[in-house]
Amino acid sequence: MAETSLVKAPELDSPPTRPYHAKRPHKKSRSGCQNCKARKVKCDESRPVCRSCKLRKAECVYVLPQKPHHSPVTASASWHSSSSSSSSSSSFESRPLTHLIKSATSSTNLASISSASSFLFSSPILPLDERVSDQTVTIPAELLWCPIGIDKADMKALWFYSTQTCGSFSTVADDGHKYIMRSLLVRYGSESPFLLDSIFALASLHMQRLNQRFDPKRALAYRVKSLAGYRKAIEEANPGDFPALLANSLLLTALSSENFREPDGAHLYILDWLVVWKGITLVIDLVSKPTVVESGLKSLFYRPPTDVVKSATFIPRQLLLLVSSITPSDPDYSYSEAYIETLKYLGSLYMDLVQGPSSMMSLRIITIFTFLPTKFIDVARMSRPRALIILAYFATFFKLVQREVWWLEGVGDRTIRDICGHLDLEWQDFLQVPCAALDAQGRKQLSKIILEDTELDSPQNYFLEYEAHVDQTQDLLRDYCSH
Structure with a gap:
């Protein structure tokens, strides 16, 4: 991928021959x-x-650490330009970033902020059967220093992060990502304590998911301290904290996912999680895109491009009918365009699955909420039935990758159960696929359920059947857009 x-560094050819010469003085x-x-x-x-x-x-x-050269654009100017470009007074972009964090965390202990930019984060994770290795590892340089106030529990969390968790935050996990996650993030954390708390929190959460011993009170304390420091850093907008703010916005997507697995977690927490993903874009706007590049973190913000024209032909027919049935007198009429745009991104996941599961599909699933229109997120947070149904379909895809991504475990099931239990009977016909996905055993059966083909041997074989429906789907879209 x-x-x-x-x-x-520049590509180098074979080492040049070195003739003998006297040693020259150098700095x-x-x-x-x-x-x-x-x-x-x-x-x-x-x-x-x-x-x-x-x-x-x-x-x-x-x-x-290599000190980053920050953009000369001030935080206030950067945020003002972002805010002034908003086309809707009710959109997320028109509200202060700290307000978003507070409003999304009224019922939880973690920040919730979220979605779409020209380049954005790529954060898939390590398969469960490869999460822990008993092999001897090289001691990372980050473990050779001891910050003031760090204790045995902190060092345990830092060790686990540097040897295990840092390599589980990307499906690629290549040397570039490992360098960023293990080295750059820890070094930025040494200068911005809230990021170090997030690193400790993520490592302790990872350990708990693996049933390894770690004090749950300490783990919760890390999360609370991380959030408090993050909020303060956003309010102060100190350029020295910008790289840490960028990194923290990514880590929060994983940290906040724990709310899906808690028995007493907030009902319909998926709506708050959307805001967590939205925060990535808001932080990028706050610090400016040049800072993303200069910080050395840019590759963490990669996401697969989406061909929305082609993917539109893969939208499930029942969801097209769900949206095309909206009349001018329907309260959802003004949101129709946001629904259609969101369905195109859902269609991109169907297109990937039809062509066969791949690492690119997994990456697209994990980052899909960064693509969603702001207006759709606004509507979803109003708990509009059609928006919730669409989210239930996204949740079925989260189930597909939860074995690869440890912090996605339970996200799909919890979301589907919440939505199916929340909506009235009149909407249940549109939830047959998500509800059936709850009982799926294995990825192959789940793929069949999502594609609504119980005779399917391989998603690749389903491509031809979808091709037969392409023209019909395009006609539906054309008819709807002409209204």
């Missing part, structure tokens, strides 16, 4: 990588991999 990677490097220092050779300090380590194919580790 192609994914935007960190800026790499001593004080910020070179650990390998070069240990070998007592000059480091060219290229990031993330210096020339010497690249030639030797060795892991390149820097102890001191």
